[in-house]
Amino acid sequence: MQSHARVVVIGGGNMGAGVLYHLAHMGWTDCVLLEKSELTSGATWHAAGLVSRMVGGQSLGAMHDYAVDLYKKIEAETDVGVSWHNCGSLRVATSPDHMDWINHIRDAVLARGQQAEIISAAEVASLNPLYDVEAAGVLGAIYTPDDGHVDPSGTCQAMVKGARQQGAKVIRKCRVTHTRQLPSGAWQVVTDQGTITAEHVVNAAGYHARQLGAMAGLDLPITTMLHHYVVTDAVPEFEDMAHEIPVTRDDHFCGYIRREQGSALIGLYDKQDPQAVWLDGCPWDSANELFEPNWDGITPWLENCFERMPALMNRGIKRVVNGGITYTPDGAMMLGPAPGLRNYWLACGATVGIAWGPGAGRALAQWMIEGSADVSTRAFDPRRFGIWADAEYAHKRAAEDYTLRQAMPYPQHQRDSCRGIKTSGAHDRTASLGATFEEAGGWERPRFYAPEPLSWRRSSAFEQVAAECQAVRQRVGLSDLSAFAKFHIEGPQAETWLNAVCANHMPRAGRTCLTLLLNRKGTIEGEATIARTGPDSFYFVTGAPSERRVWDWLTLHCGVPMDDVLITNATDKTGILALAGPRARDVLAACTSDDVSNDALRWLGCKELTVADTPVLALRLSFTGELAYELHASNAQLGALWDALWAAGQSHAIAPFGTKALDSLRLEKFYRGGHELANDASHKDVGQERFAATDKAFIGRDAMLARAPQSRIALLALEGEDTDALMGEAVFKGGKPVGSVTSAAYGHTVGQSLAIAFLTEDARQPGTDLDVSILGRRVKARVLPEAPWDAKNERLKV
Template sequence: MQSHTRVVVIGGGNMGAGVLYHLAHMGWTDCVLIEKAELTSGATWHAAGLVSRMVGGQALGAMHDYAVDLYKRVEAETEVGVSWHNCGSLRVATSPDHMDWINHIRDAVLARGQEAEIIDAAEVARLNPLYDVEKADVLGAIYTPDDGHVDPSGTCQAMAKGSRQLGAKVIRNCRVTDTRQLPSGAWEVVTDQGTIVAEHVVNAAGYHARQVGAMVGLDLPITTMLHHYVVTDAVPEFDQMQHEIPVTRDDYFCGYIRREQGSALIGLYDKQDPQSVWLDGCPWDSANELFEPNWDGITPWLENCFERMPALMNRGIKRVVNGGITYTPDGAMMLGPAPGLRNYWLACGATVGIAWGPGAGRALAQWMIEGSADISTRAFDPRRFGTWADADYAKTRATEDYTLRQAMPFPQHQRDSFRGIKTSGAHDRTAALGATFEEAGGWERPRLYAPDPLGWRRTSAFDQVAAECQAVRQRVGLSDLSAFAKFRIDGPGAEDWLNAICANRMPRVGRTCLTLLLNRKGTIEGEATIARTGAESFYFVTGAPSERRVWDWMTLHCGVPMTDVAMTNATDEIGILGLAGPKSRDALAAFTNDDVSNDALRWLACKDLVVADVPVLALRLSFSGELAYELHAPNDQLGVLWDRLWDAGQPHGIAPFGTKALDSLRIEKFYRGGHELANDACHKDVAQERFAATDKDFVGRDAMLARRPRSRIALLALEDEETEALTGEAVFKDGRMVGSITSAAYGHTVGQSLAIGFLSEEARQPDTVLDVSILGQRVRAKVLPNAPWDPENERLKV
């Protein structure tokens, strides 16, 4: 074994092979993949091999699209067969909610420039003659013709060979026994065949990723769940067809079916009794391992499948595969830097590694080599999980996610298990007022103060959100905003250090600023509010899901030494209440002796106050576009602060408001949110040039200035006031796709359905007429020249 290399990839499944392949193709050929057994001997070899563009969302959908494209060409590159079957795929809908879901998926597929169509029951029957559309009462289906399935082992072997052809190495039957970081920052990877030192390590160890991670002190929330598929005896009806049936998905039998040579392969999710394995670690000698079938678990779903496709009922079953699949608590892979470590990367926790491996490998290679991926990686970043994501959390949430694999992902749906990990000191107050909560970085955050029914269209929540918005615009609203990450940054070097890593210039004492943090590719690594509380003291606030990611960026990855700087994480210690509306100053003044007049606490100022005997750092900021205050206080005293403010607001008609109302209010102001401020965009894309002080040097400045936007942000007003976008929809101009929607809400104050999207330059000019595809309908929209509410920012400065 060689003694040194640039990258060691641990794990020879489709994820590891995908990383190695793309590192080599991007020029990092001095890389070694180490596999403890043979390639594909973990979860890859027994996968069903499905690859589909039928995926909602830009980032994950782009990964699926890329996998299809790669599998079509990699065989010619490497002369390794991948058995690409371009049979297409379809998902049937048997209820109005199902139809809305598949129409929403179609909107997302179109937004990525791919082909998808909604077909009727007769076309389903033509494409899959085995399927009894009348008995199933099929209303329609989504059909993506450019889908298919592959030989899982072939795809992995092809990417491995493609890597070797460029100079990368693959070492088989070699187990990693330890990994440790040297004082130099390099990694020493110890194996049973020798030791190799690498600049970077990628943990793509599949079933063993948690154990490999533990070698470097990580506790990765990954659980292996069991999943069945069965292969029937020969199906003579296949021989009579002129085409291969599309991969057919149906929630009724909780699975999928495709042709496997002359037989049918039926995949089943036994969601009534899901089974997990290897909770104490996968045995190191495990290879090509399968488990005994759980017939009690899969029989009900098989019976439902036979009901849908009676021709299969009398076919025997010649093979049952019950194999492990890795799951994370939210079902998304772990892709990116490992928490708290430098140059240690994760590419594991993949539930569908055949469809994810190529795209994940490309994204991680871009991240490692260029500083960021071309797609937004927020949903996959391993640091989205806090230290609270322990083994019990991982197992319980993974099991829950397994049961939801074939369930409709309603926009309002929230997980049931392991709730209340982090709560603010005002939680019992907001709960008593009827809040429906959502999760954000482990926190419970009020979404709205009424039930939030499931549905793809407008629900009864609409009127409640309208009332909450009205309270903020006309009177005063109180919100619990505690679900943010909060850092204290102190020391004589603090200002210089923050100026070196933040795009905006640091404020003077008693003032705040909004800033972007850029990576060396010039795209957005994070965004934050920074208050300067003293000559050498700063208070830094960013989104709760970004807590570990932004902390790591600042302390490990940005490349700027922390000289004479101390940084403290105060996230759990501090809670935040938001007081907003034209009467908010009156309510705040009622319980403080401090001067909170406009002269004493101006727009963008910060000030220490005592409110009802509670010490408060007040930030004069507004995400609603109204006179507003963020009140940062000890979390254990937040309930008292809520009570006093609530009492003070009674004469003014105070009301609580949640994130749905805040989203409506901020879109009326055309304020950017997390969907816009991600690593696939630069400051020019989101029109945030005013938050980048180009006359100073900072991380990513030169790359930022050199970037040329491919699309830019715009605000649209839909002509149909009864329709709201759900995000992810395609936008068209004269029938040509020109962009997609990232945020949307009804603007209750302005009486317009609004949407934020990224559009090509010719489509984003004011008053341009466009069409947005929403639940299968083309809805006319117009580009707005400015924010429709208070475009001059007068109300928030009074």
């Protein structure tokens, strides 16, 4: 065995093969893949092999698209067969909500420039004659013709051969027994065949990823769940068809069906009693392992399948596959840097590794080599989970996610298990006012103050959100915004260090700034509000889901030495209340003897106050576009602070407001959010040039200046009633796709449905007429020249 390599990839399934293939094709050929048994012997070999473009979301959808494209051509490159079956895919709809869902998926597929169409029940019957559309009550279906299925072992072997052709190496029957990081930063990978020292390690160990991670001190929230598919005896009806039936998905039987040679392959998810295995760790000698069928669990779903396709009812079952699939708590893979470690990367927790492997491998290779991926990796970044995502959390959330595999992902849906991990000191106050909560980085955050039914369209909460917005615009609103990450940064070199890390200049004493953090590719690694609280002290605030990621960036990955700089994490100990609206100063003044006049605390200023006997750091910031104060205080005292402000606000008809109202208010101001400020965009793409200085050196500056805009954002006003976008919808100009929606909300103050979209340059000029595809309708839209509410920022400066 060789003693050194640039990269060691651990795990010979489709995820590891995807990483190795793309590292080698991008020029890092000194890479070694280690597999403890044979390639594909974990979850890959028994996969059903489905690959579909029928996916919502820009980033994950782009990965699926890439997999389809690669599988079509990799045989020619490697001469290894992958058995690509271009049969297409269907998902049937049997209710109006189903129709909204599949229309929303179609909108997202179209936004990526791919093919998707909504077809009738008669067309479903023509494509899959076995499916009884009349008995099922099919209203329609989404059809993506450029989908199919592959031989999963073939895809893995093809990518491995493609990597070998570039110079990468593969060692089979080589079990990793330990990993340790040397003082130099290099990694020693100890195996039963010897030790390799590598600059980078990639954990793509599938079933064993959690155990392998534990060797490096990680606690990865990955659980293995069991999933069945059955293969029937031969289906004679297939022989009479001139085409192969599309892969057909139907949540009535909670699964999918496709042709497997002359038989039918039926995949089933037992959502009533999901089964986890290996909670104490997968045996190291496990290879090509299957489990006994759980007939009691899957029989009801098989019966539902036979209701839909009665021709299969009398066919025998010749094979049952009950194998493990890895799940994370939210169902998304873990792709990116491991929390707290340098040059240790994760490509694991993949639920559909055949469809994800190529795109994930390409994204991770770009990240490792270039400093960032071409697609946003925020949803997959392993550091989205905090230390609270322990083994119990991982198991319970994975089981819940399993039950949602074929369920409608309503935009309002929140997980039920493991709630209340992080709550602010004001949580019981907001709960008593009727808040509906959402999760953000483990925190419970008020969404709005009413119940909300699940729907793809406006719900009964629409009027409540309007009332919350009205309170902020006309009177005063109070919001619990504790779900942010908060760091204290101090020391003699704190300002110098922050100026080297952040794109904006650091503020002077008593002031704040908004800044971007760029990576060496010149795209957005993060964003933050920074307040200068003393000559050598700063207070750094960023989004709650970014806590671990930004912490790692500052302390491990940015590459700027932290000499004479101390950073401490105050996230859990500090809460935030936002007081916003024309009467906000009146309410605050009633609770403090400190001077909070405009002269004493101006816009973008910060000041230490005592409010209702509570020490507070007040930031004069506004994400609402109104006079506002962010009050940062001890979380333990936040409830008392809420009580005082609430009591003082009664004479001004104070009202609570949540994040749904905040979205409406921020879109009226054309403020960017997390969906815009991601690693696939530059400051130019999002129109944030004023937050990135050009007259100082900082990380990513040269790449930022050299980078040409890709697509850039614009604010759209949509016409008509009930035309609110969700996210991911396609935008058209003259019938041609020119972009996609990243954020949307109804602007209750301006009386317009608004959307932020990334658009091609010819489509983003003010006044340009466009169309947005929303739930099956083409809605007229126009590019706005500026924010429709207080474009000159007069209201928030008073």
